[in-house]
Amino acid sequence: MAEASVRRSLFVVAVLLPAALGVNAQANAPLSQIDATVEVAVVKPHPAAVMHNNFSFQNNRFELEDQPLLKLIAFAYSLNSRQIVGAPGWVEEKHWDMSGTTNLTANATLPQEQQLVRQLLKERFGLQFHREKREMPAYALQVVNGQPRLTAAADPNLQPLEWTQGNGSQRTENYRASTMTDFVLIKQLFMDRPLVDQTGLTGRYDFKLTYTRGDAPDADADTPPPQFTAIKEQLGLKFEPVKASVDAFVIDHVEQPTAN
Incomplete structure (x- = not known):
C-alpha cells in the first residue's frame, strides 16, 4: 500500500495547506464561509524546461505555477486523479501558470482555495463534467x-x-x-x-x-x-x-x- 509516485508533484503539502503554521484571522472565523471570488486572473502555459512548483494564496493574491490541469481538477473537487475520466492527454501533460487577485482580505481557507480553483477551471478552461458511479x-x-x-x-x-x-x-x-x-x-x-x-x-x-x-x-x-x-x-x-x-x-x- 505505497503512496503514489506523482511526476512533477502538484503540491508540497506545506504549500497546499493554508498558511503553514500560520493561523490567520479568517481561519479563526466561525464556519459561516466567506464566498471567495477570482477578480483578475492571468493564465499562461508554463515553460516546459523550467520546474517551479508553487501553490500560494496570500491575502487577496494567488500564484499557481507549474500546475497540470489534472491535479487542479483533483484538488478543486476533492478527487483522486484516478476518478477523473475522459480527459485529453494535455490535461495531465501540459502545465500552467496562473496568477491574479481575489475578493479576500486574509489567506484563503482550504474550501476557499477549492472554490477559487473551480472558478478558474470553469471560466478559463471551459470545464464541463458530469458524475457517475x-x-x-x-x-x-x-x-x-x-x-x-x-x-x-x-x-x-x-x-x-x-x-x-x-x-x-x-x-x-x-x-x-x-x-x-x-x-x-x-x-x-x-x-x-x-x-x-x-x-x-x-x-x-x-x-x-x-x-x-x-x-x-x-x-x-x-x-x-x-x-x-x-x-x-x-x-x-x-x-x-x-x-x-x-x-x-x-x-x-x-x-x-x-x-x-
Missing part, C-alpha cells in the same frame, strides 16, 4: 477495532485548518477542527487510488500524524514509522484495500485557454 480499486478509511484515537476539537465552530511540518523524509501533519472528509481530501491527493470514508465518524477533531515518507525507516527508535503504520498507531484508523463504488468525474468539455 463506477467500481474501482480504492482504500477504505476504517476505524481499528472500533476505537479511534482522536481528540474532539477544542472549538468545533472554527474553520478546519491543516498544516504540515517536515524535515527530510519525516513529516508531521496537523489538523484542527477537521472532519474525516477533510482528512480524506488531503490524503487522497497523494495516493495511488481513491479513498472512501467508512469510519462513520461525523465529528470535528484536533489531531496530528507523524511519519516517515517512503520505505520503512531504520530500526532507530526515534524515527517515525511509515505512514500506514503511523495512521494505525497514532489515530486508530487504517486504509484497507477494497473494491468500491466511487464518483467518477467524467469530463464532457475542456479547452486550452486563449492568450490573455
Whole structure:
C-alpha cells in the first residue's frame, strides 16, 4: 500500500495547506464561509524546461505555477486523479501558470482555495463534467477495532485548518477542527487510488500524524514509522484495500485557454 509516485508533484503539502503554521484571522472565523471570488486572473502555459512548483494564496493574491490541469481538477473537487475520466492527454501533460487577485482580505481557507480553483477551471478552461458511479480499486478509511484515537476539537465552530511540518523524509501533519472528509481530501491527493470514508465518524477533531515518507525507516527508535503504520498507531484508523463504488468525474468539455 505505497503512496503514489506523482511526476512533477502538484503540491508540497506545506504549500497546499493554508498558511503553514500560520493561523490567520479568517481561519479563526466561525464556519459561516466567506464566498471567495477570482477578480483578475492571468493564465499562461508554463515553460516546459523550467520546474517551479508553487501553490500560494496570500491575502487577496494567488500564484499557481507549474500546475497540470489534472491535479487542479483533483484538488478543486476533492478527487483522486484516478476518478477523473475522459480527459485529453494535455490535461495531465501540459502545465500552467496562473496568477491574479481575489475578493479576500486574509489567506484563503482550504474550501476557499477549492472554490477559487473551480472558478478558474470553469471560466478559463471551459470545464464541463458530469458524475457517475463506477467500481474501482480504492482504500477504505476504517476505524481499528472500533476505537479511534482522536481528540474532539477544542472549538468545533472554527474553520478546519491543516498544516504540515517536515524535515527530510519525516513529516508531521496537523489538523484542527477537521472532519474525516477533510482528512480524506488531503490524503487522497497523494495516493495511488481513491479513498472512501467508512469510519462513520461525523465529528470535528484536533489531531496530528507523524511519519516517515517512503520505505520503512531504520530500526532507530526515534524515527517515525511509515505512514500506514503511523495512521494505525497514532489515530486508530487504517486504509484497507477494497473494491468500491466511487464518483467518477467524467469530463464532457475542456479547452486550452486563449492568450490573455
